[in-house]
Amino acid sequence: MNKARIAGIFYWLTFATGIFALLVRSRLGVAAGLAAGVCYIAVTFLFYGLFKPVDRRLSLLAACVSFVGIAVGPLQVKAVRSTFLPRILGVLMACGGLGWLTFLSPPLANQLSPYNFAPGIIGEGALTVWLLVFGVDVPRWEFMKTADARMRA
Numbered sequence: 366m367n368k369a370r371i372a373g374i375f376y377w378l379t380f381a382t383g384i385f386a387l388l389v390r391s392r393l394g395v396a397a398g399l400a401a402g403v404c405y406i407a408v409t410f411l412f413y414g415l416f417k418p419v420d421r422r423l424s425l426l427a428a429c430v431s432f433v434g435i436a437v438g439p440l441q442v443k444a445v446r447s448t449f450l451p452r453i454l455g456v457l458m459a460c461g462g463l464g465w466l467t468f469l470s471p472p473l474a475n476q477l478s479p480y481n482f483a484p485g486i487i488g489e490g491a492l493t494v495w496l497l498v499f500g501v502d503v504p505r506w507e508f509m510k511t512a513d514a515r516m517r518a
Contacts, residue, residue, distance in 0.1 A: 368415060369500035370496060370500050371411060373496025375404045375411065376489065376496065377497060379405045382401040382404060383397075386398035409431040413427070415506070418506065418509030423443065443455060443459060449501040449503075449509065450492075454495055457484075457488035457491050460484040460487075461487065462485075464484035465485050
């Protein structure tokens, strides 16, 4: 499915520009950080569309949290309940979200740094690679999308 691969591309761009922003402390690094934020906004919209068939309200909630998280550090969409992606990706994403939540408390984040980056990098990295290489199980995604449309009607 193209939407999944496009999400993977934007997620990869988020990673690349975000890592560059962490390593380069200049105006160029700041610009890269802004680019990472813009790419992550695109990822959030794409993920909302991908996960809406699983649970529309939960997907909307996750998108809202993600948008708030863009201002304080990336928080993740929960993907555990989806059947069109491996559940382990959802588990890794949830662990990543816990790591990113440490940034809500700057003293805690500083104390745990750089280890609090690892869960997010592993979880988001695994999802990014999966989306780029495999996309989603299209028949299952279509089934969930159809079921969601019937529930709303």
